[in-house]
Amino acid sequence: MMTLEKLTKRFGATVAVDGLDVEIRPGRVTGFLGPNGAGKSTTMRMILDLDRPTSGRALLDGRSYSAYEWPLRHVGALLEAGAVHPGRTGRNHLLAMARSNAIPVRRVDEVLELAGLGGSARKRAGAYSMGMRQRLGIAGALLGDPPVVVLDEPVNGLDPDGVRWIRGLMRGLAAEGRTVFVSSHLLSEMQVTADHLIVIGRGRLLADAPLAEIVAGHASLEDAYYQLTDGSVLS
Known part of the structure; x- marks a missing residue:
């Protein structure tokens, strides 16, 4: 389970995330919604210890992300699909991730096939389409076979077949008892994919x-x- 306890982030006089208190439970897809500037990306970055909270904390089964020796085995995340060295092949990108977390090499090939990239594994990432980079990012999130999966706008760049694939993937991960936390602006996708919703506006919880x-x-x-969200959209 993932728990946010009074999670707060200030940037100077601006409060980006304002005392979020929520539990994201396993066995369901939890959608994370809110207008631009609501604090969704900042919240996800704090969950992954990429930003330090001003106060409060984000816990993954009672521990912070950085407290895990091999974090990819516990939490898989997709935040920026384009964050791949363009000169590195898709397989080598995942291989470096696997080695950093003592993940068996065979798992690299498993997730490449799962993501539909088996035939493009040895192609340089700089030659990947946006959809292929998105699939590579999702493969990276699944690399450690983690019980918690955090995805930010996972359908970006995907064609209709890809959208259908990621929808089924998220539902399947939840059915296996994993915690699936997904941020999206595509409300129609959330309506057919999510079991539970957390909605924020101006950093504050609007619905859970x-x-x-x-x-x-x-x-x-x-x-x-x-x-x-009426009244929560930043002008």
């Missing part, structure tokens, strides 16, 4: 409830979302 409860009484998740 099952999808069905949030959508109840509305024509769609889009309608419910705009009602929830």
